[in-house]
Amino acid sequence: MFQEQIEQIQGLRLHLIPTEKYKTNTIVFKMKAPLRKEDVTLRALLPYVLQSATKTHPTMMQLRSYLDDLYGATLHVDLMKKGEYHIITFRIDIANEKFLKDAAPLLSKALELLHEILFSPLLENGAFSTKIVEQEKRVLKQKIQSIFDDKMRYANLRLVQEMYKGEPYALDVHGELQDVDQIDAKRLYAYYERALKEDDVDLYVIGDVDIAEVKTMVERLFSFSPRKGNALNDGIRKTKAEVKEIIERQDVKQGKLNIGYRTNVTYNDDDYYALQVWNGIFGGFSHSKLFINVREKASLAYYAASRVESHQGFLMVMSGIEPKNYEKAVKIINEQMEAMKKGDFTDEEITQTKAVIRNQLLETIDTPRGMVEVSYHNVIAQRKRPFHEWLQGIDAVTRDQIVQVAKKIELDTIYFLTEKDGENQ
Amino acid sequence: MKTIRYEQLQEQLFYEKLENGLDVYILPKKGFNKTYATFTTRYGSVDNRFVPFGQTEMKQVPDGIAHFLEHKLFEKEDGDVFQQFSKQGASANAFTSFTRTAYLFSSTTNVEKNLETLIDFVQSPYFTEQTVEKEKGIIAQEIRMYDDNPDWRLYFGLIESMYHEHPVKIDIAGTVESISEITKDLLYECYETFYHPSNMLLFIVGPVDHVKIMEQIRQNQARKTFRAAENIQRWHYEEPTEVAEAKKVIEMNVQTPKCLVGIKAKNVSRLGQEKLKHELAMNVLLDYLFGKSSPHYERLYQQGLIDETFAYDYTEEKEFGFALIGGDTPDPDQLATELKQTLFQFTTIHENELERIKKKKIGAFLRSLNSPEYIANQFTRYAFNEMSLFEVVPTLETLTVADIEAVASECLDEKQLTVCQVVPKAR
16 A cells, blocks of 8 residues: 655645655656647647756756766656646656765755756746757657557557547647647747646655655745646547448558447546456456457467556557458457457456456556556546555456446447558468 | 675575575565566577487577477466466566576465466476467567567667677567477477576565575475486587678668667676676766767757667677667668767766766666566576676776776777668658
């Protein structure tokens, strides 16, 4: 289990998680806003510009040398999508000085650095540095283009684009290629000033730390104005129409089959735990129906798995197969889905799946990243599910509830990336 | 049972060599939920020519067989071991590298049961012609998946260019053709040769009672009979010092080109502590030249030649060693030229710079000790090369400017360098 203390410091929610199991301390800062086409590319660029330079460390070399001097503190930024939210994350991980020969305090330095990155970026004429913005625009374009090169990621992205056409969830966290060039230093900075005022902001401090001391430090350093919170408008989600089938041809050796479903169950719903167990039996693990039937029995694939997105109610099945086996694989996957709806699974499969989910949950909170992930679900959703409730909730799921969930799940889109006609024949 | 204490790190390691030759290490970790265990044999993709147990002649086996065996060991007469692990709330896995095959589980409950399952399944092979045939389709798809992965193709393209003879240049999974030659008898032959306890290491890290766990392992092994340990005779490949070819270009269905520069190690005959020192010195040199705080990284980034995919690494095993440097780039030729120039222009490192990089590496080492997976896997890799993971920090601390200059003058030689690029297919 883990202990989490939450403090509201003006507009900032501070999450303190004390633990002695690590040799380093971790600071995670998150900014959350609704996914919108007009903002997404700006947000994709923003953290990369901020982590490039500050007033005190005006070049990447200077900033990174400073991190080296702090015993190789790491600074990472990333982007993610949870439901229809876009989330920017800054993460600093720094050695706990008690394991070092010279024992200068390091955590306060890391918090000061985070403050500097957020509130004292390198500015010129009241905007970000043009040189840095231009540099990061180029890197962003290359990053968006490179998704095409990783066929597994590309197929995931394409399925989501097709399935959620016209909905915010179709947007990729890295933004839109054609929008990058319209951004300049001034516009980006103006957006950043707005985001600092409007985004939901959460700060996590995890490690062998004194709660009161960290709280005082954060109060002294950070001052986020109070904000009203950016809840999503409900009831805009489309309902399913006809099943779409999209076949895309490229020069590939393996076909990538990605199938999208609407679960109609999210983190906010009572049957969310039942959905987790359902997914575990269906395709989440190496004892699941997909692995057993697509891989072990039919030898069609090396991987065949399913994944649930908790806040969107999105379910995806993924498998890499020989192009000629498309129909065979789709048929087997459909059969597994039907079997779930009919309750065609044993009590042993339920017990086994619950044991594995329980194990996975406990393993998740063995890493700082995992603890943040578990806690942050409760920032996104209306419904709060503390960790101990997760364990009980999974345990209490019944066969009936699993079948009920199965019946809510609707096939939406089948996407297949496959070889060009006439190849390998 | 021996106790090894690491005061500064506040860790204790327990070790015993069992009668049958198996090395067992236990690192208790308080506060963690998870126990992670690896059971590893000194047997990987490069071991493709050897004298099988009970025979006298060298034998060449099909490429990819070590990896194939790894897949097949999970299957038993009464079903799949994955099923058993998941009933016991564990998640199990395995991997094959150039020099090792490792079987592992992690679990937060039933640790003793899962440990028993791990040891027993690895020590009871069950191969049939039918299950071997069935696996070929699955592994063929694993190979196809890598065929479409440009980073993997780039990585193996680079190694292929470095090595003339040594099987490190062959893909770990083999090819669809080579795995078609695998039979159950060949699998048994490899198994009998390489899976003797004296060729293996068991590592357990987690919130465990080391006395109880060690006793459990002793009893488990005492119940089984093993033949006497024998030295394994592996073919020694005569590998020329210099690279096989200077440049390779692979055309693929990609939008962004990729480029790696490889440095083939000249001398891999060092052992133990000396090897560790050499490996660390080489990594310090790469950090100094190409780390995010280096002037070269900044310049290449500003020129638009690299992005955040840029990476570098040096690793050394018993018979091979290489560095690789590079990533995505719009101009792979220009990047190759710049990287080579940076390497050749190196003369020395300033004392302050060396201290800064040491600090960075010490912090990174502490961070890696947060990860039970890292500890078990890396400890095993080091142990198989007669090095110790826990000597990393003390060894780093002894590195001098002269040590860095020495590795540079040994490795930075045009004949040791090769370039591999993945570029978009001409239309």
